Amino acid sequence: AAGVIQSPRHLIKEKRETATLKCYPIPRHDTVYWYQQGPGQDPQFLISFYEKMQSDKGSIPDRFSAQQFSDYHSELNMSSLELGDSALYFCASSRSGNIQYFGAGTRLSVL
Amino acid sequence: EDKVVQSPLSLVVHEGDTVTLNCSYEVTNFRSLLWYKQEKKAPTFLFMLTSSGIEKKSGRLSSILDKKELSSILNITATQTGDSAIYLCAHQETSGSRLTFGEGTQLTVNP
Incomplete structure (x- = not known):
């Protein structure tokens, strides 16, 4: 069965650079969620999209933005990267608000 | 603010043992509680529990919600080394909403 596809799997950036993470949801899933997981921490919700509209916003820094495109894939754009942005970034998808x-995940390392 | 608390935070057992992981929640509006297993990658879905109180089972794993105690347990019988992982419990307030995770239980199963 098709799963959620994220790219890239690993990303290394310098401070103040920008990064773009991509997420391709499971086919026919209409909602995409982004989570950030720091070392030894549980995943923290960043933002979600339902049918290409932002549906919820969590603790996402103003330096980050995201969108969902017409083909339902989503991109998380991160600018002015800081050392503290180093984390595992997960994308999740669901259909009609279910599981x-x-x-x-994308492992981002900011040096 | 919704809160999900898991215990114990870590657990070391021998193959063949039975383990019980706990998850308690303090939330404004309860819809469902989800259990995920996380190895060195994405959290994989195990169970979704609702206020129906129906026990969920899958092989050696089972889980049930106690509405009165505002808690859930995840049981694993006849543990195997492959069960070693972090087990995450998460609350979902409404259909399509974000997941609020607990800190997770790190389970280590030794041969």
């Missing part, structure tokens, strides 16, 4: 299925 969220997670992608393998």
